[in-house]
Amino acid sequence: MAIDVLPATNFDDVATLVGPKRPDANVCFCLSYRLQAKEHNQLHGAARGERVRQLCAETPPPGVIAYENDEPVAWAGVHPRADTSFARNRKIPHVDDLDVWSIWCMRVRPGHRKQGLVHPLLAGAVAFARENGAPAVEGYPVDNGVKKVDLTMAYVGTRATFEKAGFVKAADTTSVLNGFPRVLMRLDLR
Template sequence: MGIEVRPATVFDDVATMVGPKRPDANVCFCLSYRIGSKENLALTGPARGERVRELCAEDPPPGVLAYDGDEVVGWAAVHPRADTSFARNRKIPHVDDLDVWSVWCIRVRPGHRGEGISHELLAGAVQFARERGAPAIEGYPVDNQGEKVDLTMAYVGTRTLFQKAGFRKAADTESVLNGFPRVLMRLDLSKG
């Protein structure tokens, strides 16, 4: 059985991938880029999970999930850039005025890493955006030039991952993560 990527409409599966071990913990829940910083800072404990539950019920939901059979094994956050903090981010430039989508977080569950799931997730995120009319999709991975990236910072992906998915470097950014520069990678979805 292969990996299947589906829209992230099942809150419990999203929580498995990006939620805290304790519901009262104030961790990311993949909200830091998805909602405004004021709301992100105001949401604490279980309120963070409830906000994600609301996002899972919206159209479009907050991303895609990868499944191996019935088991959730991966997550990718993907949404119109206009609805994310990337719309206002001073360190990541806007290449043009297209209503592009952004993919900014790719996570694979421990025990499933090294199986190509991140590639499946990125392909699924591209398909998700394409099906919803996105003219292009961007990512902001690190340009680590083959060096090891700390697992806690690897969520943005690597330039190589995006290149293998057909993305091309569109711009440098002023953002640095784990000592590596981030680059703006873009895939035009208007063709085919």
């Protein structure tokens, strides 16, 4: 299978992967970490989609999309940490003052799961960060060992997935998701 991972500049493809089923719904669109809390909490219904449309038109866009035969099959939110809610997150520490990028969400579309797409998706997110001058990239996955992670909470990834991509544990966090501790994983790009 040939997978192409490209910047998320196509709003319709982003909406296919992380948008709600109804445009007036107040869910997802992968905004909870991308925006500061105040702005995120003020967006409702169709305004959420319009904000994502704006983000897709910015440089850099809000993430990357994996395509299989021109069909959008997976999404990763990746952007400079300073532009995300992780900039002020008290549970996820700052390791140093480096202008790192954050990967906060990886989602594979139903019907395409269990095909190993998360690995090229994560590699594409790292390449996107590197191409945009990131000195390092971080992820905040769950440290679940061998235990299964609930599908609705798997969007942050697992420590093992990040380790396979060359990331190393840089710090513990006080964040817990679905009963699992989250760790700060980092990949130096310098």
